[in-house]
Amino acid sequence: MKILLASDFFWFIRYHGYHAKNLYNTNPQFGAEEELKYMIAECHKRDIWVMVDVVANHVGMVGTDYSQISPFNDPSHYHDVLFLEMI
Numbered sequence: 094m095k096i097l098l099a100s101d102f103f104w105f106i107r108y109h110g111y112h113a114k115n116l117y118n119t120n121p122q123f124g125a126e127e128e129l130k131y132m133i134a135e136c137h138k139r140d141i142w143v144m145v146d147v148v149a150n151h152v153g154m155v156g157t158d159y160s161q162i163s164p165f166n167d168p169s170h171y172h173d174v175l176f177l178e179m180i
Contacts, residue, residue: 112153115163
């Protein structure tokens with residue numbers, strides 16, 4: 094029996110925005126920074142709180158080309174690959 098998890102499905106679909114390559118900028122797919130600020134200001138006027146979801150524990154799939162990731166764009170930020178044998 095094969096079980097397909099939602100995470101398996103979304104691994105191949107990147108439009109959801111969880112494959113960031115720059116943790117300092119807004120994703121242009123979702124609008125410009127000024128538009129985000131405007132939306133937040135309008136929400137606050139209406140006593141609506143806005144929660145911004147930032148996924149900083151992983152980044153976009155870039156293989157070993159770390160130059161694409163900001164601010165962690167230097168190989169010295171990473172450990173060598175470690176393979177563990179499961180017992």
